[in-house]
Structures are given as C-alpha cells and as structure tokens.
Amino acid sequence: MVMEQYIRAIAGTFILTSLALGHFVNPYWFLFTAFVGANLLQSAFTRWCLMEIILGKLGVKKG
Numbered sequence: 001m002v003m004e005q006y007i008r009a010i011a012g013t014f015i016l017t018s019l020a021l022g023h024f025v026n027p028y029w030f031l032f033t034a035f036v037g038a039n040l041l042q043s044a045f046t047r048w049c050l051m052e053i054i055l056g057k058l059g060v061k062k063g
Contacts, residue, residue, distance in 0.1 A: 002060070002063035003063060006051075007049065011040060014036045015036050018030065018032040
C-alpha cells in the first residue's frame with residue numbers, strides 16, 4: 001500500500017471506531033469523529049496532513 005491508501009484506511013478506521021464508541025460508550029466520542037472530519041477537510045484545502053508526516057517518518061512511500 002502507498003501513503004494515500006494508508007491515510008484513507010486510518011481515517012476510516014478512526015471515524016468508524018469513534019462512531020461505535022459514541023453510540024455504545026459515551027456520546028463525547030462523537031467529538032473525535034468531528035475532529036477527524038475537520039482534519040480531512042482542512043487537509044483538502046491546505047495540502048498539509050499530520051498523518052502524512054508521521055507515515056513518512058515510518059518509511060511509507062508516497063504514491
């Protein structure tokens with residue numbers, strides 16, 4: 001997998017996990033869902049993504 005695929009998989013996992021936690025554990029977990037969504041939105045406009053930097057340092061190659 002390349003970096004874009006990892007970022008999409010991680011974001012999707014975070015969103016689905018936080019939705020499940022918000023439903024079954026505590027509604028405050030929905031704030032984490034909003035945080036992930038806001039980061040995806042800002043990265044679309046600024047072309048800056050923290051997860052891209054983290055994955056780059058872990059040696060994941062860009063597509």
